[in-house]
Amino acid sequence: MNIEAPQITLFEDSHIEHCKNVLKKEAQIEDVVRALRDNVGDKHRTEQTEVVTEIAKRERKVFKTRAAAAIDRHLDATEDGTKASELAINKGLLNFVSLITPNIRLRARAGSGKSTALVIKCDFLINELGVAPEAIQLLTFNRSASNDLSKKLRKALGDKVGKRVGVNTFHSLAYHILNCCPQTQHLKLIFKEEDRSQKEQLSDLEAIVVKETTARDFAAYRERYEGTSYSYMTRFENFDQSIRDFVTGATALYRARRGTPTPLKHNPVTRHLERVVAAYEARLRQSSTLDGEAGLREAARILESDVDLANLNRIDEGIQPLFTRLGGGMQFLFVDEFQDFSAAFAEITQGVMARNPNCVMNAVGDDWQSINAFMGADLSFFNGMKKTHVASLNLPLHSNWRCGKRIVELGNRVMGASKATAAVPALPHDGKIRVRVGDIQNFKRKKEEWHAEAQDFLEGHINNMAQAAWADDLRAGRERGTVVLLAAQNSPFSKSLQAYAKMIDTTEGGKVTTSTSHASKGGEWDHVILLDGTASHYPSAHPAEPAQRDMIKRADLEEEGQRLLYVAVTRAKYTLSILAPTELHPKLNAALEIARR
Template sequence: MAATDQHIEQLLEGLNPPQREAVTHGDGPLLILAGAGSGKTRVLTHRIAFLNHTNRARANEILAITFTNKAAQEMRDRVEGLLGRRARAMWVMTFHAACARMLRAEAPRLGYTKQFTIYDQSDARRLLKRCLDDLGVDPKRFTPGAVHNQISDAKNKLRDAEAYKQLMGSYFEQTVAEAYELYERELLRNNAMDFDDLLVRAVNVLELFPEVRDRYGSAFRHILVDEYQDTNHAQFRWLELLTTQHQNLAVVGDDAQSVYSFRGADIQNILSFEEKYRDAAVIKLEQNYRSSQTILDAANSLISHNRAQKPKHLWTDNGAGDPIKVRELDDEHAEARYVVGEVDKHVDEGGSLSEIAIFYRTNAM
């Protein structure tokens, strides 16, 4: 057996049939619908290694996108474990990191220097406060934070200050429109971009300069994206521009896990993937390795009521497990007393505090 064949056999070892299908998919768009606990990170990393081992892409021709720096580091470590040092040539990073890297080379086309400053949220809100002061806006009525949230939402939807101005209606929106315009001028004057600008300007440079779009489109022969259900419109557009030549885009996501609409995530990006990419292959990862069947049955039942969804049915070989207990209590104080009582009971019976997890919706709880 050739060395390459051995590597591929090792990559596929231990994968279930849908996982194997996702890893070995050839060229063209791919939507991997991955239920919770279905091994999606393993599938992504093994697919990257498969693309490299089968000469579909050299290491530096693969772009893998995650949503957090921690997830990016985990993916880099796993891929390096499969491919060795050559994995270091890959772009494995967050959307914002990839866009920043692109803009360090291309920003002069948009009027910035390559040494532009990236403003974090605190920097951005300080600048916005100065803009609001210059406009004579009462900071108690319209806080920099509230105005910044509106501008951030507009940028995630690729609406510049002029486009936002056309949509304004309320007095607050009129104020935001004026602040947005001044804020953008000040950012450029300071040779600075805020966090949202990294996406917006990366889209701008690909839209305005076809030669840049073609160069990056050719450079990245395969693009892979994790947590696709959490992408916003700017991220969707950036990926669309990068894949105009080859459409070798593999996305992993689960519409049932979309919880970031308040940050601009657009669930339609995953729900309409097959409309955008007509030749897309769709693979469902439904075997769960984490939970009991009792928990999955409850999850399946709840998810079945979602109005818009990609149907999946999660299952496991882990067995039925313990029944789920539901307790309805009068108020939050009764809830707290009940939880403390259950913890005490567990410890009294010889259990450890480290075996207990308490989840809640908001920190205020």
């Protein structure tokens, strides 16, 4: 070790000199990146992290002033004149923006402004370091996120420059590749922007499930669920049809989880799903069709091949910059919602990076907001970035600019946060939490009976909670804010969210909307009323239930339910009202204490 230390120091010195030359436009970023990866690529992961961490400390100092200038262009100074870049609360942002050579996994907690962080870093790279906008690519999971980032980039950089930065969903990227490559351009593509399923092929899939599910399979399912919490299914008169229905839903999950580091179980259920999926995908091939999942995998295969993407004949002028980037012209790749990666998204990303070996990847996400296991998302990709991408660092962005202090505290306590992982309140107001628990007994009772009691309980509190929130607005000198009703399902306790919303009196103003807790991710409202803060709703019913128990561990589902609660409570800016008709979810017990303050 005594021999190695001087060698590391010599490389660090050389690296920093090259970074200084980048500032002076006397060195290329990609050359510095290549040298870093060559130096650490053959080291053990622990040693690699140590070297990259030490280099990053010094590299930040080189670019700190320029990174601060970019931050201060976008974020306001405080009333006393302190620049945003000088605030301790923005240290994580400054650390992220001022690094250009390591790959980065940025853990961005709820309300931390990850979109703002991405826009500021693009500004820094383009306006401070001279990186060509065309050399930057952002990848998102859905069209709304893509459109939002595009608008923010154009506003921040100016329309001419902002629109030159590449912004695509993963699926649109795959679509363009498949539609332009000679070996796939004849195929029928039944996806484009963000389709992760086989919606347009559902009738074909249902027919395949009928064909591929035999009496032996039904017997295996019956045996599998006897003696479990799903034994009630075995008593259904329409047991066979119930099996067909959830198998149809489970195929999407099975396909998405193939290639996940955690292997699937091998038992009669997964073997049956494998047979159904094989028959379905054979039907796709026979009809020369690719759906979203197959399209992602095929596009990844092309990216890993030697196809010359930069010089394809069939490329529209509008997407030529995308293919120039894919063909080797990419210097920076930004990935949004990294916590939602499944194997197919990981394969696409690896293919892009393989085409651009000196490209720097910044992946942004929040492990506390990973709630899409039913779509194949697996946190092993988020947690294992250092294993898959050489010269990588894990950085935090934990300042919450959305929620009042008490709401941030509750979110941390829901997740059992340590000092190192906790979100940090960045706003001065405390926020308000209110809790009502009904203690309605639901054990061994007919759903119709206790659901009626739960509805009565909610009807007795919803309007009061909304009016109390608006009274808080009045006392604080704010206009009546937005109220959202959240629940794990669209019809909590057998009544629609919209029906509950109509119970709120808005004659004096105020806007009320509804959302499932899943769909609320990425959103924010002044006031949140959670209608189902109960243990039985988080984790919520899975679309592939009960087949998901053979693809996702029960402990993982419980943790995802915990994370879904975190998402729900951190949508609130000023007040959070929690209603629990039955028992309060144990992860929300801290809300009772905080509410008394």
